Amino acid sequence: MCALALLTLICAAAHGLTAPTDVRAYDVPNDDAGKGLDIEWAYEAPTGETSPTGFHILRASVDEGQFVVITAEPLDADVTAYRDAMAAPMQRQGTALREEATTYLYRVRAVYDEAGDATADSAQSNAATARGNLYHTRKTWMLLWIVAFAAVIVHLTRRARAGHVPKIRRIAGLEAVDEAIGRATEMGRPILYVAGIGEVSQVATIASINIYSHVARRSGDYGTRLTTPCHDPIMMQIMRSVSEQAYLDIGRPDAYNADDVFFVTQSQFAFAAAVDGIMVREKPAAIFLQGVFYAESLILAETGNSVGAIQIAGTDKDAQLPFFIAACDYTLIGEELFAASAYLSGEGHLLSTIRAQDIAKATLMACLVVGAILQMAGIDLIARFFEVAL
Numbered sequence: 001m002c003a004l005a006l007l008t009l010i011c012a013a014a015h016g017l018t019a020p021t022d023v024r025a026y027d028v029p030n031d032d033a034g035k036g037l038d039i040e041w042a043y044e045a046p047t048g049e050t051s052p053t054g055f056h057i058l059r060a061s062v063d064e065g066q067f068v069v070i071t072a073e074p075l076d077a078d079v080t081a082y083r084d085a086m087a088a089p090m091q092r093q094g095t096a097l098r099e100e101a102t103t104y105l106y107r108v109r110a111v112y113d114e115a116g117d118a119t120a121d122s123a124q125s126n127a128a129t130a131r132g133n134l135y136h137t138r139k140t141w142m143l144l145w146i147v148a149f150a151a152v153i154v155h156l157t158r159r160a161r162a163g164h165v166p167k168i169r170r171i172a173g174l175e176a177v178d179e180a181i182g183r184a185t186e187m188g189r190p191i192l193y194v195a196g197i198g199e200v201s202q203v204a205t206i207a208s209i210n211i212y213s214h215v216a217r218r219s220g221d222y223g224t225r226l227t228t229p230c231h232d233p234i235m236m237q238i239m240r241s242v243s244e245q246a247y248l249d250i251g252r253p254d255a256y257n258a259d260d261v262f263f264v265t266q267s268q269f270a271f272a273a274a275v276d277g278i279m280v281r282e283k284p285a286a287i288f289l290q291g292v293f294y295a296e297s298l299i300l301a302e303t304g305n306s307v308g309a310i311q312i313a314g315t316d317k318d319a320q321l322p323f324f325i326a327a328c329d330y331t332l333i334g335e336e337l338f339a340a341s342a343y344l345s346g347e348g349h350l351l352s353t354i355r356a357q358d359i360a361k362a363t364l365m366a367c368l369v370v371g372a373i374l375q376m377a378g379i380d381l382i383a384r385f386f387e388v389a390l
Helices: 002-014 137-161 177-187 203-222 233-249 268-282 297-306 318-327 340-345 348-376 381-385
Strands: 021-027 037-042 054-061 081-084 103-111 119-121 191-196 226-230 261-263 286-292 310-315 330-333
Touching (some): 037 103, 137 348, 177 191, 177 286, 177 310, 191 268, 203 226, 203 233, 203 286, 203 340, 226 233, 226 268, 268 297, 286 297, 297 310, 310 318, 318 330, 340 348, 348 381
Parallel strands (some): 191 226, 191 286, 226 261, 286 310, 310 330
Antiparallel strands (some): 021 037, 103 119
16 A cells, blocks of 8 residues: 555656645544544645646545545545545444444545546545544533523522422412312312323323322312223223322322222223213313323313313323313413422422523523524624534
8 A cells, every 4th residue: 555655646746746735634523423524635736837626535444445535526626625424433223323433544636637647646644533522512501501500400499498489480270270179079079080192101191190199189188089081001000009199198098989090992082982971971070181182182172161160281282282272271281281290299399490490491581582682783692602513
């Protein structure tokens, strides 16, 4: 390989052709090993000598040592940098992991005619390997944001443990939970709780289970029957366990009735029809629709509205929110559903996390407003701070 390179340089010199110099290769910074290697070189044609029409990039792995051209067409004559995206380690099929990176050497070939016969190759570059970066300097603002957010949570949690429970914004749907249970008790009619048709592993379903625990405790306190039809047999077992524990917590294990939590069917619209039948026959005074809902949402909400029940709904499915808002008395929108367990518990250390989220969102909104104003004034300070190189 060395003899061939030397022969190439001698031939170029004999024809009066100048080769590129100072060829350097290095890993692309802040790319998480995803963008390959950058190659830079210098070229300055002597006075009176013919300038090249373009440049080709040649690459060889350290193990093989055979240089091959990797550019399909010559680069423009005024270009002195090139990014080799193919040098990045390939991703393993079916995983987020990458193969072991290869170390490469590079040459830059100056092309002096369209046929590509008159060329001059540079000396080989340093060896370079595309690797993941331990620290992404363009994401510093994310690190600062996480540290600041964690500091706010720790501060508020410590204050809560000292007796200073943070005040958070009022969520009407959660404030109405006790009102709905009390209404059912006064009317002597049952409460119906539907946890949706989602899987147990879905976040909205988990949030619904937390709300159900609170509803079960309150209904047990008031001695009101709580009916819970389930879409999934696994969900039925979980809801039974939660209900039983709720009655134990309030000291009324005798009030627990396993038959009030039952499996219906896993068929979407058959489940909706069965629940509608329960609403029409038993006429519950309060209905909770909390969890994952799809096309059956409006069917359930309309039927509940027709029997005169106070309805509190909540889901993280944007497409179903309009139906709940139209047909229900209260609707928990998105993150309000996730904040329900902390809100209903009234425990300071849990409320601190909601307060911290509210502070973070208010800060981000302020940054957006200030950044927009500064940008219109021609000052891009905020925009550059939050910029992320992808």
